[in-house]
Amino acid sequence: MTLLETERVAVPALRRGTVPRRRRRGTAGYLFVAGYTLLLLAFGVFPTGYSFYLALTNARGQFTGLNQFVKVVQDYRFLPAFGHLLIYLALWLVVLVVLVVLVVLVAVVLRGRISPGTSALLRFLYYLPGALAGVASVLVWLFMLDPDVSPVSWLLESMGLHTFAAVLSPGNLPLVLMLIAFWTGAGGWMVVMYGALNNIPDEVLEAARMDGAGPWRTAWHIQIPMIRQWIVYMTIMAFATGTQLFVEPQLLQTASLGRVSPTWSPNQLAYVYAFQQGDFNGAAAISVCLLVVGLLAAGLLVARSNLFTLDEK
Incomplete structure (x- = not known):
């Protein structure tokens, strides 16, 4: 068989073997995404749509x-909440x-100045507060x-705080x-930032060292800009978590025997509307x-941050 005839036989055979493998990889990808999509629809999209329905x-x-929106805005508890x-x-x-700078600096130290075993132990210790449930964190702080x-x-x-009531005063x-929030969030985000820093190519850091940049200058001028998208993501998630404030003030309200208002946060006010007044439509609003x-x-x-802009290579 000549070389040309061999190529005519081999190339289609290779293609026949490649296509099924590509299809299998594509199918596996769809299966992985399907689980997340179902959960997103069940616990994200459908409840949001139902909330809009109730609010209208x-x-x-x-x-x-x-x-419903006019009613809740006119409630004397809405604006204070x-x-x-x-x-x-x-x-x-x-x-x-401050947390971003602290997290990045500590992650830089863990990545470059400490042995891998010690670094793993410290990351585990930092993460422990974030691993606690919200209720457990509040009990520790109580x-x-x-x-x-x-x-x-x-x-x-x-600081002039001689009693528990003084500590939990409205101001x-x-x-x-x-x-x-800082105590529970810092450790978890430290782990995330550490992972983001590990994605920076070693060649970039080596070039910075050859140019005479020290560890702190490298962190400020190279590493922090290169993980900017992770920092923006962290800010968005922290803001979203902050708007959902419920467990902490609710438990503090119970522990203080009513010194904290039961409608201190908007989520608490929605809870009162839904489960004390039976007004689910107002709670949805x-x-x-x-x-x-x-x-x-x-x-x-x-x-403002171009979070979803792909870096040019």
Whole structure:
């Protein structure tokens, strides 16, 4: 058989073997995506659509337009609840900037200055607070914030907070909730940032070292810009989590024997509407308002940061 005849026989055979493998890989990809898609539809898209339906109708299912929104906005508890949330988010986003710098610097140290075994142990320890459920985190902080039993009672008393009621006064509550959010979120995001830093090619870091850049200058001018999309993603997720504030103030309200308002956050107000007043339509209207706030903030961040723009290679 000549070389030309061999190629005519071999090439179709190779193609016949390649196509099924490609199809199998494509099928596997669809199967992986299918599970996420089903969960997204079941617990994301359908509940959101149902919330819009409830917000635009009354208890009898009759279309009422924006009447539910007008009703909840005119509630004397609506503006204070959203005002508390905005104060909390302002504090949280300021601390988030510090958190980003702290997370990246610690991740840089873990990646380049510590042995792999020690680095893995420290990442595990950092992640522990984030692994706790929200309820467990609040219970830990209830212990920490009670001057009678707290190991840092001297610090609380030096700030003039001699009783648990003083710590949970309305003016201090946004700061308390922000501290809880920082404690639970820093470790988890540190792990995420560490993974993002590992995606930076070693050649880039080596070139920076050859140009005389030290570790901190490399982190500030090279590593942080190269993980900018992860930082934006972290900010969006932190903002979304902040708008859903419920467990922490609800437990603090119970532990303080009513010193914290049961409608301190919008989610608490929606809970009161749904399960104490039996008004699911009003609760859905509040939820839609929170959704709009979150989408606007996320859209602004995505537009200003080009989050979904592919890097040119």
